[in-house]
Amino acid sequence: MAAEKWVYMVTAQTPTNIAVIKYWGKRDEVRILPVNDSISVTLDPDHLCTVTTVAVSPSFDRDRMWLNGKEISLSGSRYQNCLREIRSRGGDVEDKEKGVKIEKKDWERLNLHIASHNNFPTAAGLASSAAGFACLVFSLAKLMNVEEDPSQLSAIARQGSGSACRSLFGGFVKWKMGSKDDGSDSVAVQLADEKHWDDLVIIIAVVSSRQKETSSTSGMRESVETSLLLQHRAKEVVPKRIVQMEEAIKNRDFASFTQLSCKDSNQFHAVCLDTSPPIFYMNDTSHRIISLVEKWNRSEGTPQVAYTFDAGPNAVLIARNRKVAVQLLQGLLYYFPPKPDTDMKSYVVGDNSILKEAGLDGENSVENLQPPPEIRDNIGSQDQKGEVSYFICTRPGRGPVVLPDQTQALLDPETGLPK
Amino acid sequence: MAAEKWVYMVTAQTPTNIAVIKYWGKRDEVRILPVNDSISVTLDPDHLCTVTTVAVSPSFDRDRMWLNGKEISLSGSRYQNCLREIRSRGGDVEDKEKGVKIEKKDWERLNLHIASHNNFPTAAGLASSAAGFACLVFSLAKLMNVEEDPSQLSAIARQGSGSACRSLFGGFVKWKMGSKDDGSDSVAVQLADEKHWDDLVIIIAVVSSRQKETSSTSGMRESVETSLLLQHRAKEVVPKRIVQMEEAIKNRDFASFTQLSCKDSNQFHAVCLDTSPPIFYMNDTSHRIISLVEKWNRSEGTPQVAYTFDAGPNAVLIARNRKVAVQLLQGLLYYFPPKPDTDMKSYVVGDNSILKEAGLDGENSVENLQPPPEIRDNIGSQDQKGEVSYFICTRPGRGPVVLPDQTQALLDPETGLPK
Incomplete structure (x- = not known):
């Protein structure tokens, strides 16, 4: 050379x-x-x-x-x-x-x-x-x-x-x-x-947080060292869920996919809480989003939206199809409207063509939203401006490319x- | 007759x-x-x-x-x-x-x-x-x-x-x-x-909540039916903790008492989170109180205050003695001051003779509180008026009497x- x-x-x-x-x-x-x-x-x-x-x-x-x-x-x-x-x-x-x-x-x-x-x-x-x-x-x-x-x-x-x-x-x-x-x-x-199940639409709520978060590296180390539930989860619970989730994905079985995703997210956060000192990644806004989704799924009889939370308060919501995603976004914006004078295209980013489908591309469109009837009065009042920083609309995607x-x-x- | x-x-x-x-x-x-x-x-x-x-x-x-x-x-x-x-x-x-x-x-x-x-x-x-x-x-x-x-x-x-x-x-x-x-x-x-360990002072923070809570009766039924961690906790974790807690009480071993109380409270709430749908009893205020206590205990090197939470957001804090309780109350009132024009005697009830010991019985006494040095900057800013409804100061007490x-x-x- x-x-x-x-x-x-x-x-x-x-x-x-x-x-x-x-x-x-x-x-x-x-x-x-x-x-x-x-x-x-x-x-x-x-x-x-x-x-x-x-x-x-x-x-x-x-x-x-x-x-x-x-x-x-x-x-x-x-x-x-x-x-x-x-x-x-x-x-x-x-x-x-x-x-x-x-x-x-x-x-x-x-x-x-x-x-x-x-x-x-x-x-x-x-x-x-x-x-x-x-x-x-x-x-x-x-x-x-x-x-x-x-x-x-x-x-x-x-x-x-x-x-x-x-x-x-x-x-x-x-x-x-x-x-x-x-x-x-x-x-x-x-x-x-990513083509196997391309109905799915993913909406991420980037949730504001005033608390400094534990890094996932140190958090999981502390969980391994102190949680008495973690090994039980790893050895007894997860192996069965892995088999069930592979099957759910193979069959595009959204009900099973949702049940497994939600339960596993919650169990991961349960292990964090069982850590000493306890780790809190989700906050009240995260909890409110979970309540909203849980109540909606129950009122529909069959799951429409899965949720999962990583090592932070952000909600990752997976809607079974585009129509459900549009309704989901309307519900989310009803409960978590942007601050005054926010451009909707900076409040919903990613694939924001969904704004038009949701009738949310015009002026005052958020103010005109009606509360989703099935979840009204259930997750607290509509005064949460600023709890969500912004939303990202996306979908399952491809792997690395040059x-x-x-x-x-x-x-x-x-x-x-x-x- | x-x-x-x-x-x-x-x-x-x-x-x-x-x-x-x-x-x-x-x-x-x-x-x-x-x-x-x-x-x-x-x-x-x-x-x-x-x-x-x-x-x-x-x-x-x-x-x-x-x-x-x-x-x-x-x-x-x-x-x-x-x-x-x-x-x-x-x-x-x-x-x-x-x-x-x-x-x-x-x-x-x-x-x-x-x-x-x-x-x-x-x-x-x-x-x-x-x-x-x-x-x-x-x-x-x-x-x-x-x-x-x-x-x-x-x-x-x-x-x-x-x-x-x-x-x-x-x-x-x-x-x-x-x-x-x-x-x-x-x-x-x-x-x-109650005379066995009469140094202990208990301060309860009655935390405001905007969320309707799950009753403990239905909550625990749902946990038994759906949590995959509950049986492991009941069979493997609690029996050991019972033995250790009896020993800690017998020996007035505050360090062990605190460690066991805090871990067990957190594990109970972890099981609630592992329930489907998940149950959230603690809120952001509860989390902030835990962070405050955890950081204080760590900075002191040896536990000063235990915390435990039942089926709601209220914190029950157990201080190792009266002196620690006075410091604890000062820290709590620094982070969770009353709303303007609140009479201190209605904000700290029960044994409120502690107010005088904490120098909190005068006018503007809360405004003059200094942030506890060891926990400054760690649990968020001091803008939480109204997060706590009131505090109750009490102690271990007697059983039923006619x-x-x-x-x-x-x-x-x-x-x-x-x-």
Whole structure:
């Protein structure tokens, strides 16, 4: 390899995901091996994703990374583990046009530049680390001509952030806990792609919080150490739910899907509460959203909407179809209207074509909403302006893709520095 | 027995109690037999109690009851079970002065008048049914010259409201779940009287709630039917905690007492959350109080305050001694000040001599409070006026007593009707 001035780079986009059977608790803190299997839905990257550009050049003097425009340290073990694992699998790369020729052995000493960007607020608690580490590993695998399949790559992404392994696939994904000490069988597999069940519509309520939250890393460590319910959940409850959830997804059985999702979300938060000191991720707004959905589902006789909450107060609501999603959004906006003078298109983001279908694209449209009759008087009064920061409308989506269009790259093709 | 016009009556006072190892779940809904043992602290009846007057007269044409001045139906099975059980144990009663002569067999056909009054708001969620059924059974036992000891009476009160059985004793009380199908061994026993550990000071924060709460009766039924964690808690977790809590009480070991109380309260609420649909008794204010106490205990290195929450958002805080209670009250009033123009003596009730010790009896005294240094910035800003309705300061207290002073009776000694 000559010491030319070339910069060789790849840009990729990776989705985030939301677990419907939850991952909570590691049996190995270093390798990030979980105490139970988990299942997730991949969210459409058009609305929630990470874009990462990775570059290699003989002119780079050290590994560097920029996250959302700001340089961050790569010295943490999670980054180091991912970089070491992926480097050891690098293959030969040649780009005659650019004069690039890299041999397998070169990856150990070539330095990398990495720029990553989330198209949603990192602080919103929307699993940015899952999409981030998945995108890091996926883009580096493409850059380095790594031959591993997505499941094998998922075992690398897992070492950056557990739930990242599930973002290597679109649609419905299972993270198998595995049994080996080295974690090589703790990988994600796709249960069904995003086209398998494309009726589903997902509405995320980004809930305002005044409380600083426990990070999921330290939270789950404390749960493993102190909760007397966690092991029972992991050993006795989750294995059965995994089988049932796989079946529900296979059969597009929305009633079972909803029952399992809601129960498992609640049980995960129950384990958090059983932790010492207790961890509260949901707040009164989260509880109000649950009450609204539970009452609606009961009044309809058959489940219309599933809910699930990760390590924060945000509600992820999965509607059985577009018609239900429209009604759901109307109900949500009735109870959680925007603050005065808020543009509806900034209050409902993502696929906000739903606003028109819900008759909510005009002036005063929220003020004219009627309370959903079946849930009136049940979840408190309509005075909750500001409890929800905004809503995101999305759907199940595809897995990681390379973005071949160089204009989407986050690094300058000449300097390898952020644009 | 002659058909004279006499009215014979007894008035008694009975305390309420707060469980520190929780009762949640029945194995027999009719006899009210629990799935695990529980342990409680009896609260001083000077601050929280029920007073009940029971009267018998040949002139009464039916059983009648008045609760807080309003006539209520006695047709429910809980009242009927208590009345049947206690009647079957009635003895001979003679009061020559009044011309009263009742034989054992007469109790089956003599009618009763019952008037009961709580010295605290029934709606505040302070276990009014526990004190109420205990007082009903205790006062009837006195009226009817029942020879059973308090444990045997507790098995009758238990059939009115499970936790009522623990209000038959002062101090520290265990409700043994028992193993017999007929419930005869599911009784309360005293672990230690109220003088055993009289350093303890109890502050109850009556928390405002805008959500209608699930009754504990239906809540625990739903938990038994749907929570996959409840049986594990009842069988594997609670039995060990009961042994440890008995030991902690015996040794006045406040650190263990606190750890067990807090963990068990949180686990009970975890089981509620694991119920389908989930039950939320604690709200954001409850969570904020927990955070305050947890952080304070950690910063002190050794536990100063235990917390426990029943089926509602109210916090019951147990301070290791009076000095700690004064600091606790100062911290609570800093974070949860009264609304403007509130008289401090109506915001801190019960033993409000503590106000003077805390320097909170003067004008503007709350405004001058400094944030507790160890917990500053940790539980949100100080803008929570109205989150707490009021505080009650109390202590461990005595069991039921007869009130011989006729002026305290709630029924007229001539007519047997409410005064």
